[in-house]
Amino acid sequence: MSDLSKLYDAILNGETKNAIALTREALEGGADPLDLVTRYMAPAMDEAGKRFECEEYFVPELMRAAQAMKGALELIRPLLVASGAEPAGRVVIGTVRGDRHDIGKNLVSSMLEGGGFEVHDLGIDVSPEKFVLAVRERSPDLVCLSTLLTVTMRSVPITIQALKDAGLRERVRVLVGGAPVTEEWALKVGADGYGANAAAAVPLARRMLARQDQPPACPGGTMTGIAAHAHDRDAPRRQEILDRVEQTDLRSRLSRERLFGDAR
Numbered sequence: 001m002s003d004l005s006k007l008y009d010a011i012l013n014g015e016t017k018n019a020i021a022l023t024r025e026a027l028e029g030g031a032d033p034l035d036l037v038t039r040y041m042a043p044a045m046d047e048a049g050k051r052f053e054c055e056e057y058f059v060p061e062l063m064r065a066a067q068a069m070k071g072a073l074e075l076i077r078p079l080l081v082a083s084g085a086e087p088a089g090r091v092v093i094g095t096v097r098g099d100r101h102d103i104g105k106n107l108v109s110s111m112l113e114g115g116g117f118e119v120h121d122l123g124i125d126v127s128p129e130k131f132v133l134a135v136r137e138r139s140p141d142l143v144c145l146s147t148l149l150t151v152t153m154r155s156v157p158i159t160i161q162a163l164k165d166a167g168l169r170e171r172v173r174v175l176v177g178g179a180p181v182t183e184e185w186a187l188k189v190g191a192d193g194y195g196a197n198a199a200a201a202v203p204l205a206r207r208m209l210a211r212q213d214q215p216p217a218c219p220g221g222t223m224t225g226i227a228a229h230a231h232d233r234d235a236p237r238r239q240e241i242l243d244r245v246e247q248t249d250l251r252s253r254l255s256r257e258r259l260f261g262d263a264r
């Protein structure tokens with residue numbers, strides 16, 4: 001069997017062809033697929049995420065690493081499914097109604113897949129009804145909402161409300177991300193957590209399911225996100241943020257009201 005640290009390097013360096021070839025070789029040599037994921041591939045993605053967090057990697061490098069990971073996972077996934085290995089969690093992800101941006105969402109999706117989650121990607125311009133249907137059909141642990149436009153931010157609370165109306169809200173954790181979103185806003189509109197970037201999504205998702213705190217990847221890292229209603233340990237932090245939101249200056253309150261009308 002070849003030196004498997006090369007597989008780690010190939011993913012970290014975003015060498016898709018190499019990562020696929022090394023994975024195939026390792027599998028043919030009798031390597032355990034789960035071992036390949038947990039010991040080499042996922043750690044490589046974790047490292048890529050940390051480098052992104054610390055601004056040593058930027059979007060292209062992260063994308064390339066995610067692509068290499070996805071390519072290698074194509075070979076491994078059927079074997080894992082056949083062996084009955086449980087995914088880290090199930091995720092339904094989509095860009096909210098009215099919004100057609102998907103580069104960031106795809107990156108988050110790839111990172112989550114790379115992190116061992118089973119991801120069902122609903123695509124772009126996803127209506128609240130479609131999210132509700134997917135939660136009914138797929139029984140995910142997490143629902144991830146992406147929004148890049150300020151005008152489509154309002155689709156986030158509308159989607160959360162649709163989950164509530166369908167009696168599904170308590171079954172899932174809702175994570176929100178996208179350039180115009182902030183943690184304060186995400187919590188204010190009833191999400192459970194916020195991720196600033198794709199690298200943050202994996203530890204945040206793991207944390208939400210495992211109910212464990214994870215340290216930021218590097219000092220001053222942007223990884224963020226807190227659990228809200230379901231996690232007592234986070235209650236003081238949540239309250240602190242909500243208090244801060246209450247104290248927000250009038251101008252930003254007015255712009256929120258303009259954005260959401262009077263109801264949210």
Ligand code: B12
Nearest residue numbers: 099100101102103104144146149150177178179195197198
């Ligand atoms: C590429 C792009 C497009 C492409 C989209 C292609 C595609 N397939 O996605 C095209 C050309 C189609 C496009 C169209 C439009 N766009 Co555009 N677009 C962009 C641009 C340049 C880059 C976005 C991007 O991909 N960034 C890279 C990714 C990796 O970053 P990201 O999306 O932020 O995602 C990261 C995080 O936010 C986070 N994240 C994202 N989602 C989630 C979800 C979860 C759960 C988590 C945890 C994290 C997370 O993780 C991601 C990875 O780290 C931005 C400007 C910018 N610099 O952001 C404008 C921008 C978003 N677009 C803008 C606008 C206005 C439009 C249009 C309305 C233009 C028009 N008049 O037609 C249309 C809207 C179409 C529609 N209905 O959606 C504005 C939005 C302004 C605003 N505040 O609302 C921006 C900011 C440009 C600008 N400065 O004016 N756009």
